[in-house]
Amino acid sequence: MDPVGLLFFLVGFLIMAGIYAILCLALNVQWGYGGLFNAGIAGFFAVGAYTSALLTAAPAPTHLGGFELPVLVGIIAAAVTAGLTGWAVAKICIRLKSDYLAMASIGIAEILRMVIVNEDWLTNGSLGITNIPRPFDGLLQGREADILFLAFVWVIVAIVYLVCNRLYDSPWGRTLRAVRDNEDAARAVGKDVDSFRLQTFVIGAALMGVAGALSAHYFRFLSPEATEPLLITFLVWVMLMAGGSGNNKGAIIGALSVWAIWSLTEIVTNRLPAEFATRSSYIRMLLIGLLLQFVLQKYRSGLLPERSPGIAFDKDKDKTHG
Amino acid sequence: MMEFINFYLIPGLALGSIYALGAIGISMIFGILRFAHFAHGDVMTLGAYGTLTAVWTLGLHPLLALPVGIVFAVLSVLAVDKVFYKPLRELPTIYTVIASFGVALIFRSLIQLVWGSQNEVFIRGVQKPVVLFDLLRVSLLHLEAIAIIVGVAIALHYFLSRTQTGRSMRAVSDNAELARVAGLDTEKVVRATWIIGGSLAAIAGVLAGLDTNIQPNLGWNLILPMFAAAILGGIGKPMGALLGGMVIGLVEELSSYPWLTDEPLINPSYKTATAFLMMVILLIFRPQGLLKGRLF
Amino acid sequence: MSPLLAIDGLTAGYGGLPIIDNINLLVAQKEIIVVIGPNGAGKSTVLKSVFALTSILSGSIRFADQEIAGIATQKLVPMGICAVPQTRNIFPSLTVRENLDIGTYAAPPRNRAQVEEGVLTLFPDLKQKLDQPAGELSGGQRQMVTLGRALMSEPKLLLLDEPTAGLSPAYLERIFDLILAIRQTGITILMVEQNARQALSIADRAYVLVNGRNFASDTGANLLANDEIRRSFLGGSRPS
Numbered sequence: 001m002d003p004v005g006l007l008f009f010l011v012g013f014l015i016m017a018g019i020y021a022i023l024c025l026a027l028n029v030q031w032g033y034g035g036l037f038n039a040g041i042a043g044f045f046a047v048g049a050y051t052s053a054l055l056t057a058a059p060a061p062t063h064l065g066g067f068e069l070p071v072l073v074g075i076i077a078a079a080v081t082a083g084l085t086g087w088a089v090a091k092i093c094i095r096l097k098s099d100y101l102a103m104a105s106i107g108i109a110e111i112l113r114m115v116i117v118n119e120d121w122l123t124n125g126s127l128g129i130t131n132i133p134r135p136f137d138g139l140l141q142g143r144e145a146d147i148l149f150l151a152f153v154w155v156i157v158a159i160v161y162l163v164c165n166r167l168y169d170s171p172w173g174r175t176l177r178a179v180r181d182n183e184d185a186a187r188a189v190g191k192d193v194d195s196f197r198l199q200t201f202v203i204g205a206a207l208m209g210v211a212g213a214l215s216a217h218y219f220r221f222l223s224p225e226a227t228e229p230l231l232i233t234f235l236v237w238v239m240l241m242a243g244g245s246g247n248n249k250g251a252i253i254g255a256l257s258v259w260a261i262w263s264l265t266e267i268v269t270n271r272l273p274a275e276f277a278t279r280s281s282y283i284r285m286l287l288i289g290l291l292l293q294f295v296l297q298k299y300r301s302g303l304l305p306e307r308s309p310g311i312a313f314d315k316d317k318d319k320t321h322g
Numbered sequence: 323m324m325e326f327i328n329f330y331l332i333p334g335l336a337l338g339s340i341y342a343l344g345a346i347g348i349s350m351i352f353g354i355l356r357f358a359h360f361a362h363g364d365v366m367t368l369g370a371y372g373t374l375t376a377v378w379t380l381g382l383h384p385l386l387a388l389p390v391g392i393v394f395a396v397l398s399v400l401a402v403d404k405v406f407y408k409p410l411r412e413l414p415t416i417y418t419v420i421a422s423f424g425v426a427l428i429f430r431s432l433i434q435l436v437w438g439s440q441n442e443v444f445i446r447g448v449q450k451p452v453v454l455f456d457l458l459r460v461s462l463l464h465l466e467a468i469a470i471i472v473g474v475a476i477a478l479h480y481f482l483s484r485t486q487t488g489r490s491m492r493a494v495s496d497n498a499e500l501a502r503v504a505g506l507d508t509e510k511v512v513r514a515t516w517i518i519g520g521s522l523a524a525i526a527g528v529l530a531g532l533d534t535n536i537q538p539n540l541g542w543n544l545i546l547p548m549f550a551a552a553i554l555g556g557i558g559k560p561m562g563a564l565l566g567g568m569v570i571g572l573v574e575e576l577s578s579y580p581w582l583t584d585e586p587l588i589n590p591s592y593k594t595a596t597a598f599l600m601m602v603i604l605l606i607f608r609p610q611g612l613l614k615g616r617l618f
Numbered sequence: 619m620s621p622l623l624a625i626d627g628l629t630a631g632y633g634g635l636p637i638i639d640n641i642n643l644l645v646a647q648k649e650i651i652v653v654i655g656p657n658g659a660g661k662s663t664v665l666k667s668v669f670a671l672t673s674i675l676s677g678s679i680r681f682a683d684q685e686i687a688g689i690a691t692q693k694l695v696p697m698g699i700c701a702v703p704q705t706r707n708i709f710p711s712l713t714v715r716e717n718l719d720i721g722t723y724a725a726p727p728r729n730r731a732q733v734e735e736g737v738l739t740l741f742p743d744l745k746q747k748l749d750q751p752a753g754e755l756s757g758g759q760r761q762m763v764t765l766g767r768a769l770m771s772e773p774k775l776l777l778l779d780e781p782t783a784g785l786s787p788a789y790l791e792r793i794f795d796l797i798l799a800i801r802q803t804g805i806t807i808l809m810v811e812q813n814a815r816q817a818l819s820i821a822d823r824a825y826v827l828v829n830g831r832n833f834a835s836d837t838g839a840n841l842l843a844n845d846e847i848r849r850s851f852l853g854g855s856r857p858s
Contacts, residue, residue, distance in 0.1 A: 037419070039423075092602070092606050093606060096605055096606075098415075098416045098419065099358035099415070099416070099419055100553075100605050102419060103546070103605065104601070104605050104606075107598035107601050108598075110546060110595075110598055111595050111599065114592060114594070114595050117591075118589070118591045118592065234423060237420065241420065279438070282431040282432075282434040283431070283435065285427055285431035286435070288427065289427035289428035289431060290424075290428065292421070292423075292424035292427075293424050293425075296410060296421050297406075297409050297410070300413075300417070486723055489712065489716055489720065490720070492709070492711065492712055492716075493709045493720050496709040496711050496712060497706055497708070497709050497710070499703070500703060500706060500707060500708070500709065501709075501720075502691055503669065503671075503691060503701050504721060504723070504724060504767065505692050505693075505694070505695025505724025505725065505771070506692070506720065506723060507692060507724075
């Protein structure tokens with residue numbers, strides 16, 4: 001691979017890693033801070049992606065909109081709609097215990113997927129939405145524009161990271177961890193547990209919407225395939241577990257490293273003989289599945305474990321690995 | 323009326339049988355091992371592919387080749403339990419739930435590696451429907467599915483209420499701590515759970531494969547309605563799950579019947595959504611299920 | 619004759635944290651031994667240690683001249699030790715008959731029908747309820763179901779963790795009578811009790827535990843007559 005090709009491979013890699021980093025930070029707010037098992041990440045991602053795409057794309061008769069609004073407006077709107085969806089979901093199932101919340105959130109994400117595939121008037125169905133702009137379009141041309149977008153994505157990652165860190169250290173974050181580690185005790189000292197959980201879920205969902213919007217703008221095209229639950233939901237879970245749930249730096253490191261494994265295996269498997277190359281993506285999936293098992297058994301607190309020892313009263317709190 | 327029976331009721335019961343076979347295992351695993359087994363759909367897929375291989379190599383009818391698929395699925399879940407689930411058993415169950423997501427992915431990618439991702443069919447060509455009394459026109463498969471679920475219901479009831487292993491399973495599901503104090507061999511109970519759950523899942527996978535075609539997402543696409551069935555029946559109550567499966571299957575098929583106008587009540591492309599929706603509604607309003615299952 | 623159960627210098631607790639420290643306790647054949655003491659003294663921990671439900675840090679537990687410290691719970695039932703936990707001690711969705719049946723799985727009795735008849739003679743209340751789910755029974759009846767389940771395996775030693783907890787006074791008397799009746803069939807009993815006064819009155823000997831240590835031990839009658847014990851553990855006033 002020539003150096004320029006390598007550079008742009010790296011640019012593309014970092015853009016996607018940045019988008020995954022936002023998803024990972026978002027999941028960290030829900031799971032790492034709040035102990036909420038969201039298995040429907042793809043659903044909130046999709047809501048954000050479609051919101052921003054429809055608001056910013058050029059008008060087309062095949063779907064609703066577009067309204068050619070500025071990209072920033074699209075992204076903010078994506079956060080709002082995904083957050084609202086998260087609010088509706090949380091409102092009805094926040095009291096469910098983890099396994100049940102997982103089922104309910106997958107169910108809702110699948111229903112959203114069905115709506116996206118079937119409601120042509122809204123989303124143009126499986127044909128998708130084209131001509132989605134990027135921010136600062138026209139400033140740079142061709143591949144150089146990717147560099148600009150890379151900067152844009154990582155600025156947002158940095159903002160999200162700072163916000164999440166502030167949340168973690170705030171009294172709000174402390175209460176949240178208390179709720180996660182010992183719900184009954186938190187309730188006993190008069191904390192409104194359900195309302196704290198709801199807020200966590202909404203913040204996480206809104207951030208997932210932002211990540212969805214960024215991916216729509218990056219590819220300039222959006223179809224239901226881009227919201228494949230396997231790639232979105234599952235990979236993000238592996239990233240957070242590997243990086244260290246409860247730790248924001250860990251979430252970003254997890255996103256970078258797992259996405260690196262995912263991308264590097266693609267390079268390797270693409271060089272295999274043709275009959276294997278078609279099956280290469282399955283080898284990657286297998287590797288990721290095995291990686292998750294390894295992390296769960298040997299590295300439960302991740303590359304960067306949660307900083308604060310937390311307030312561990314009961315066994316629901318993760319024991320450190322070893 | 324006959325149209326209702328031929329195109330909605332019988333297919334609904336057949337679909338319900340498939341859900342029921344999967345949901346029984348999910349409910350047992352939830353009751354005894356205390357976690358939602360998200361790889362259960364993929365166990366079905368494994369059973370279907372195992373059977374398919376036997377059909378190819380031995381030239382048997384799928385239902386005769388079924389034992390091969392059952393053994394294949396059972397060995398797979400026993401291995402997975404030993405390697406991936408058992409090391410996490412002392413931890414909060416949420417880790418096992420996450421592990422089961424990973425196992426689902428491992429199963430699916432292995433299937434794609436070994437068998438490829440193209441659609442396969444058990445039997446080529448169009449199957450003639452069975453015609454009874456000139457009126458009833460139903461597919462043989464649907465009748466077979468319904469017959470199987472009736473057989474399973476009777477056998478399961480006998481097993482759970484009369485045999486030592488069955489009663490031990492109910493005891494562990496009821497109160498695992500006391501079961502241990504009473505000296506029951508909980509690992510043996512766990513093993514029995516996987517054997518029964520895996521076998522029934524393999525049967526469900528073959529039936530689902532016969533009904534449409536076989537592809538790597540076969541079982542994963544059915545996991546949510548099966549969870550819905552297990553919840554409807556009350557977690558940890560296998561007979562309830564069986565009933566729940568039948569109800570979910572029926573609701574799903576009957577939801578697109580033109581009940582009110584000439585149009586289907588619910589657009590058929592949203593048929594599966596009705597099952598998810600039922601699950602979500604159940605989780606909110608009656609998580610203990612219709613038959614008062616155990617909540618933990 | 620050597621004792622049926624001999625606990626010697628036992629230190630045990632949960633997750634490396636000791637609850638009981640250097641406990642000594644002897645149970646001879648066909649005795650009723652009662653362990654009393656204030657809340658948090660580690661009474662239940664002694665029972666749980668015999669039943670391999672704690673982590674044992676040091677000391678020995680010998681049953682019928684065999685070291686059993688660290689032997690898995692499952693293997694103790696076939697050896698002839700049976701435990702009745704204080705709470706959650708029935709299988710609520712199983713019928714009474716099935717609950718009793720569970721008792722025979724780990725250690726099948728020589729003559730099942732005869733053992734069941736013996737159990738139903740002890741607990742005639744259960745006869746009419748055999749096919750009812752145990753979860754539908756009253757607290758006292760549940761206690762009989764769990765005692766019955768334990769007796770189905772023909773144990774040599776029965777461990778009872780506060781068998782009268784939460785029962786009405788009427789049932790309280792009956793449970794103590796039943797414990798005496800169980801001993802009549804040749805079964806040795808080690809029990810922990812909150813209702814110390816009644817427990818001491820049926821006990822052959824008793825141990826008083828304070829802060830996880832042996833505080834006193836004597837015959838039930840002597841302890842009942844001891845002023846200091848009465849003041850500290852039996853609620854003061856002399857029995858009328």
